[in-house]
Amino acid sequence: MRRISVLFAIIGLSASVLISCKNEANQQGESSAENQKREHKGERPPHNGDHKEPPHAGDRKGPPRGGSPEQTKTLEEIGGYNIGDVATNFNLKNVDGSMISLDHFENAKGYIVTFTCNECPFSKLYEDRLIALHNEYEPKGYPVIAINPNSPENEKEGYEAMQARAKDKGFTFPYLVDEGQKIYPQYGAVRTPHVFLLDAERKVQYIGTIDDNAKSPEDVKVNYVKDAIEALEKGEQPNPNFTKAIGCPVKASKA
Numbered sequence: 215m216r217r218i219s220v221l222f223a224i225i226g227l228s229a230s231v232l233i234s235c236k237n238e239a240n241q242q243g244e245s246s247a248e249n250q251k252r253e254h255k256g257e258r259p260p261h262n263g264d265h266k267e268p269p270h271a272g273d274r275k276g277p278p279r280g281g282s283p284e285q286t287k288t289l290e291e292i293g294g295y296n297i298g299d300v301a302t303n304f305n306l307k308n309v310d311g312s313m314i315s316l317d318h319f320e321n322a323k324g325y326i327v328t329f330t331c332n333e334c335p336f337s338k339l340y341e342d343r344l345i346a347l348h349n350e351y352e353p354k355g356y357p358v359i360a361i362n363p364n365s366p367e368n369e370k371e372g373y374e375a376m377q378a379r380a381k382d383k384g385f386t387f388p389y390l391v392d393e394g395q396k397i398y399p400q401y402g403a404v405r406t407p408h409v410f411l412l413d414a415e416r417k418v419q420y421i422g423t424i425d426d427n428a429k430s431p432e433d434v435k436v437n438y439v440k441d442a443i444e445a446l447e448k449g450e451q452p453n454p455n456f457t458k459a460i461g462c463p464v465k466a467s468k469a
Contacts (some may be wrong), residue, residue, distance in 0.1 A: 262280015283336060283428075285405055285458040291423065297455050301416045304397050306361065306390035307373070309380045314359070315389045316416060323355030324419070324446060324468055325412040326439060329392075329403035331364045332371050332379045332427070334462035336428050337406045341383050343424060343431060344407075347439065348387040351449070355414075358387040363398035363406070365467040366391070398464055405461035411442050419446060422457030 247444060289296050305315040328344060330337045348358035366372040371392050380389045392398055401410050402421075411420035420442035425434045442452035 217322060222388050230340060283405070283462065285408075285460070287404065289402060291455070292402040292404055294400060295410065295418045297418055297421065297422070299418050301412050302400055303411065303416070303419055306392060306397065309373075309377045309385075309389045309391075311377050315388055316359075319357055320355065320361075321355065323414050324443065325416070326351065326356055326358045326443075327401070327410045327412060328358055328360050328407050328424075329363045329398055329401070329405075329410075329464070330360050330407040331362050331462070332375050333368075334406045334430065336461035339428050340424055341385075345384070345386055347424070351440075351443055354443075354447075356411075360385070360387055360392065361390045361392050361397060363392045363395060363403055363464040365395065367467060371465070382426070387405075403459075404464055406458040407457035407461050408464075409439055411439060411446075412445055420452045420455050422454075422461075423460045428460050 231417045232418065241243055297300060301316075303316045305313050316322070326347065343360055344360065360402070362371060364371040369375060376389055383436060386463070386465055401408075403410070407424065409420070409422060410418055413419050420426070420439065422438060424437075424439050425431075425454075426436040427434045427437070438454070438457055442455070445452045
C-alpha cells in the first residue's frame with residue numbers, strides 16, 4: 215500500500231513538472247513571438263526586472279540637452295540693430311584698465327565688434343580665430359573689438375577672470391567689459407560669440423557668426439566675416455549680410 219502511495223506521488227510530481235515546463239515553454243514562445251513582432255516594427259523588446267542596458271548611440275532624438283546653440287529669434291524680434299543702422303559709440307573698460315571707444319581707432323575703415331566671453335565652449339573655439347582675424351585685418355583698418363556681455367555675478371565671467379583669460383590666450387585685441395550690461399542689448403547680441411561688422415561710418419554691414427563651422431576651423435568652407443570685409447573693400451554690399459549666431463545665450467543679471 216505504501217509502495218502504491220509512493221508511486222502515485224511520483225506520477226503526480228512528474229505530471230506537475232511536465233505541465234510547468236510546458237507553460238514556461240509556451241510563455242517563452244509567446245515572448246519570442248512578441249519580440250519578433252517588435253523587432254519587425256523597429257521597436258526594442260522590454261527588459262525584465264531592474265536590468266538596464268546602456269543607451270545605444272543614435273537612440274536620442276532632437277537637439278543636445280540645453281537646447282540648440284543656434285540663434286532662434288529674428289533681428290526684429292531681438293530688437294537690436296538691423297543692417298544699415300548706425301551703431302552708437304561706447305566707452306568701455308579694457309582688461310588693461312584703459313577706456314576704449316570706437317573713436318580710439320583712428321583712420322578705421324570698419325570695426326569687427328564681437329560679443330564673446332570666458333566660459334562658453336563656442337567662444338573658446340573661436341578665440342584663436344579672432345586673434346588671427348584681428349592680426350590680419352587690423353593693419354587694413356578693421357580691428358576686432360571684443361566685448362563680454364555676461365553678468366559678472368558669475369565670477370568666471372568677471373573682470374579679473376577676463377584679465378586672466380586675455381593674458382592666458384594672448385589676446386591682441388581689446389577685451390572690454392559691458393559694465394551694467396547696457397551695450398549688448400543696443401546691438402542685439404544674443405549669443406557668444408556674436409559679430410557686428412561696422413563700416414567707417416559705423417553703419418552695420420553684417421550681423422551673425424564668424425564662419426560656417428564652429429567646431430572645426432580646418433573644415434570651414436565659408437568665412438562670413440572675412441567675405442563681408444572683402445566686399446566692403448571692393449565697395450560692395452556683403453552677401454550674405456546676416457547669419458544666425460552660434461553659441462551660448464548671453465547671461466543677463468538676475469537683479
